[in-house]
Amino acid sequence: PGMGERMGTSVGAGGLVAYAPFAVRLSQATRVSSVGEALQAWDFQLAVTSFDVSAKTGRILVSTAGSHGLREVRLVEGVNADKVMATDPLSTIDDPVWAPDESAFGYVLQRNPSQVVLRSIKDGSARTIFSQPGSVVFLEGWSPDGTLTIVVRTFVGNKMEVVLVAKDTAKVIGRYRDPAIHIDEASLSPDGRWLVYGRAERGLW
Secondary structure, three states, rough: OOOOOOOOOOOOOOOOOOEEEEEEEEEEEOOOHHHHHOHHHHHOEEEEEEEOOOOOOOOOEEEEEEEEOOOEEEEEEEEEEEEEEEEOOEEEEEEEEOOOOOOEEEEEHHHOEEEEEEEOOOOEEEEEEEEEEOOOEEEEOOOOOOOOOEEEEEOOOOOOEEEEOOOOOEEEEEEEEOOOOOEEEEEEEOOOOEEEEEEEEEOOO
């Protein structure tokens, strides 16, 4: 609950959020509304690349890519209620993920090198908490207590690893390499003792 995926669905507070190519649609028990209705001006100009919906408040973080080259993360708090939280004209912005306390959110700038950025909701300040040359990174989420960021990294030879990064210090706490050709959906167990992820190798998931 609360985690959005490309071509997937996400259950949040008050409804079901489903991915669509040019809009995120919010379905509630009493009505069906479309975030796209609030953003008709960019329905055919911006594509939703990923999103995350808050399981607590229903607020949605949406990353978009426009034909004009501008990438953005928007905070959607309801129909006709959205604002730009992050923008970059040169890099792809992807994987916006709420921190557990929702005081901030993380996202990825896909540039060389890729960067995981943490941005404050209150004042908009941002800082890079993980970056490593020669790799592509994906932000998977947070530890249950919100102290660790879970990152999947692809490096030379198409190898992959899961990296745990301390949110406050940006220090790498652990690296877990796997010979699999693909790692996805990495998360920590509620007690923080187990790292769980999906893997693909030689055609098997």
